[in-house]
Amino acid sequence: MKLAALAVIAVSLAAQVIGALLPDVPLLICSTAAGLAAEGVLHKWQKGVLNAVAKTRADVTVRQLLRDFVLVIALLSLANQRQESAYVSLVYGLLIFYGLHFAGHAAAIFVRRTRTLPVLTRNIDASALRLSSAPPALLTRHPGTRLLLFQLPATAGLLLTAATESPRFAAWGIGVSVGLAALALAGLLVRLPKSRRPASDQEVLDWFEAWLAEYRPTFGMYFSGGTTSAYQANMWLEPLAAIEGRPLIVLRERFMLQKIGATDIPIVCIPKVADLMRLEHSTLKVLLHPANSGKTSQVLRIPTIKHAFINHGESDKLSSCNPYAKAYDEVWVAGPAARERYALADVGVEDRDIVEVGRPQLDAIRPYAGPPAGLTTVLYAPTWEGWDGNPGNTSVILAGENIVRELLADPGVRLLYKPHPMTGSVDPRAGAANERIQQMIRAANRAVERPQTAGSAELAPLTQKLTELTSETFSSGADPVERMLRQGEPEPGRAAAVAAAEQEWHAAYWRSLPAAEHQIITGTRPSLYSCFDEADVLISDVSSVVSDFLASGKPYAVANTSDMSEEAFRASLPTVRAATILSPDAAGVPALLAAVRNPELDELAEARADLKAHLLGPSTPPSSVRFNEAAQALCATADKQRARREARLLSEIPGQRTPAAPAGTADAGDVLTAPEPAVSGADRA
Incomplete structure (x- = not known):
């Protein structure tokens, strides 16, 4: 069934060729209409098949060019039979349309590049970056769909001309298509002047560093993964928000911004490694990692940040004692079983680096x-x-x-x-x-008739309410820059409102189900x-x-x-x-x-x-308390390490005195004369 539309396109193109060579006008009209209808099915419901076919270079542009070429051949065949040559001029109109289409595609690529910022954010006021609403997605992100829609008048005109022998229908149709392509190109060109673009890369990075200096984050969560892995980070949003301090979420993939659930925590997406390294000079002390990924090693290079692996779930599978865990400063686990698991696995994670924090997500389970x-x-x-x-x-x-x-x-x-x-x-x-x-x-x-409940009527408005609250969060079609514009400075309590709505929805959902x-x-x-x-x-x-x-x-x-x-x-x-x-x-x-x-x-x-x-682990104190205590302790360790590093740097400068240590850290002067303490995880590396 998935290949049915593709088969229709192939058969319709073959039928078009036959209809043009005979020539047979009804066959030409029917085959062209069938091909365009199948194209619509592919673009609407079978994008996977569409992308697979595009890899063979037989993409929608090639297919549409072939359709138009065959129609022109058919008209020329008809013209030769009737001793008419007026149809030849229509080819020039088609060439103008395709020229405008390809120029519009080039302009769309440039506009997208100007809107590809080095840092994307959520829950942060980024209005200083001259953010603006995105052009229609039809103009910037769907060239195949744009070609099919804008070429429809020309195709219809060519078919009418073949049926009626009057070239004016083709001329009008091609004229409308050319006008649409010209308007699309103009709509993109007006965004190319520098005054109409968002801030440059350097301006964005300067703004980001200024925001870091003003917000002064203390701890955060780092996450990188595929399209189906967002749940691994989402399960930690509430525990992260409950930690004392100023939290931050650091992402690496742009698409992940809309997959992270509702939260009031500031979120930054930093795709490039060079830009990620700017966190080294921030106040960020600790990053928590719910998953291992290829990009995790990149952030572990930052020496001023302590890293703890918190995992996205524990089991007896080998993945729960992955050797990669030894790269982190600490490994936070739920209870004694995980500590024993690492000891038995003998993958290089030392017992002193394991911290038992429980599973704070489970505190609310009845x-x-x-x-x-x-x-x-x-x-x-x-x-x-x-x-x-x-x-x-x-x-x-x-x-x-x-x-x-x-x-x-x-x-x-x-x-x-x-x-x-x-x-x-x-x-x-x-x-x-x-x-x-x-x-x-x-x-x-189906085998058993069960009485319906009245709860479905109650569930519908709650579903609508929850959808409205989360629509901005999970919007996948919006331009990333426009999403930053929508999801700027957070509304106080929005995450709490979503949590309350979800709780209300779940209660109504279970009530709405038919008994048994x-x-x-x-x-x-x-x-x-x-x-x-x-x-x-x-x-x-x-x-x-x-x-x-x-x-x-x-x-x-x-x-x-x-x-x-x-x-x-x-x-x-x-x-x-x-x-x-x-x-x-x-x-x-x-x-x-x-x-x-x-x-x-x-x-x-x-x-x-x-x-x-x-x-x-034990029920008391609650896991949320132990989780917070572990975060504060690791932040204090990071403070002490920074103090030692700054003291060493100052001691190498002639005439410089060692400054007093910040509150809550070890005395820097004492550290200079004491032997270097043993460190763990990333520090050993």
Whole structure:
């Protein structure tokens, strides 16, 4: 089906050629119309196919030129038959149109370059940079669509001329197309004078340094990743905002600006390494890293900043004790289990560099309230297949359908199916199994009539409200400079308003669902943690989902699709020690449900409580408090290091006296005579 439109285009071009050579006017008109309609389908709904075809050099410009060339040949064939030569002059009109189109494309490239700033921001007043609204995206970012739309009058005129033998239709159509192309070019040219452009690169960088000096950030979060990885940073927005000080978020990819969730924290995107190095001279002391990426090594070069790896989730997978972690000054983990994991992995992370801070995101998860009074809500949240091809990564392929089949067979179960968003991205078998599971759930829902609730009417206005609050944040089509203009100085409390709206939306969402209806949850809402609160039991794989769910204290099960026995599985993976282990045939599902419904059969309750403390650390003080304390301690370490560095530099200048140390740091004079203390992480490098 994805290639149907492309096939129509190929067939229509061949039919056009035949219609021109015969000549056959009806065939010419029908084939041209079919080709343009298929082009519209590609541009509207199948951009992936469109981009793939463009790589073969048969892009939309080539295809449209071919259509026009064939139409001209057809008209010349008709003209030869009727002893007329008036059609030849129409070729010059088409040449003028294409000349204006290509000139407009060149102007669009230049305009885009003038609007490609070295630093992009959110929640910062950047009006001093002469920001202005962007030209229509049709003029600057969609040359193929622009060509098709602006050429429509010319194409229609040529077809009418072929049908009526009157060249005036083609002349008028080409004239309209030429006029549209000229207007588009003029609209871009008026933006080329220097007075109409945003600030130059140097002006932007000077402004950015002045803003840093005025704002004086103390700590921040650094993030770089792909289009689907923003959740790794978004989970840390609230904990970051709660830290004492002046926070900052540093991004590297321009598209990531609109993917970061609602927050009042200033956000800067610095794509180039040379510009990133300007942070060295700022007051920034600490950067927190929720993920490793190729660009992480670039910011680790800055010697004035301390770096802590906070990860985006902990599990027993090898990725949770990546050797790259030794590049950071500190590694912040949830509890003792992660400390032990690094020790066993022996990847070079020293125990003194590990700081236990808990998981502040989990503080709001509702605790276990006992067995369900009515239906048993089961959350099945398998992870994805991963990059290494390990069959134990995800249960979707080998066990997913069996697990869901067992759950659907129990009339007292309501199933929430929430697969990982990257399921099937590496292994097609996982994607196919995921689709079959969803079909099973839909079939089960169709088999039973359930009364509808009145909650849908309540949900609609809340959805609209939440959409309006987040529309600026997640707008993906806006020009980056225009987005800076829209998302300037933050509105006080906007993030809190979004959080309140999300909480209200989640409550209304669960109320709106028909009783006992199984749910397939693939979007960002409802959130995973909201599903935790709704569920009575979790079934998952070896992933951070299990560790996070333990904060609730509720029963959980883990699918064992590896080659290990159950005993080896429990012994080698700490997160599953308090879990019910399910084999690929899902034979243990009925016993799991019985233990959830009957507390006397739940033999793992005490083990879950012990494992929760082992994985997530103590409940008191709260994780948010420990997270803040760790940030303040690392900031103090950064202050001391800066004082030592400044003292060393001053001591090398003849006649200079060592200044007094800043408040809250070690005495610089004492540091000069004391032996250099041991440092860790990036300092050792």
